[in-house]
Amino acid sequence: MVNVEEMVKGVFEEIEREVPGVKGIVLASLDGLPIVSDVESADQKNRISAMVSALAALAKRMGPELRTGEFEGISVDFTDGRIFCYAVKDVAILAIATRKDINLGMLNLVVPGAINKISGIITTGG
Secondary structure, three states, rough: OOOHHHHHHHHHHHHHHHOOOEEEEEEEEOOEEEEOOOOHHHHHHHHHHHHHHHHHHHHHHHHHHHOOOOOOEEEEEOOOOOEEEEEEEOOOOOOEOOOOOOHHHHHOOOOOOHHHHHHHHHHOOO
């Protein structure tokens, strides 16, 4: 039987296959713990999960403050890449690190379906 981690990693592979330029993906709990990651280093996985959770928590507070609605996602640009963080219902944060020249159209086309799949996997156990 396939476990939750393997199923989520399958969704990660779909994202990476459909969107060239993805460098890494992490699914973190709202309290900053790694759920599933394709990052090899345990230390890096833990640090990234904590930072992604903190970034999303701050963004969640900004929406009501600025009357812009509920948090859906946030992106951060760097000199050599980008990080996109998305709410996975009210249970997790999906973070995708990419190259700077990522095709945003493809990312925006693929991610909503991936979020729905991941949400179904982690809320029902498969």
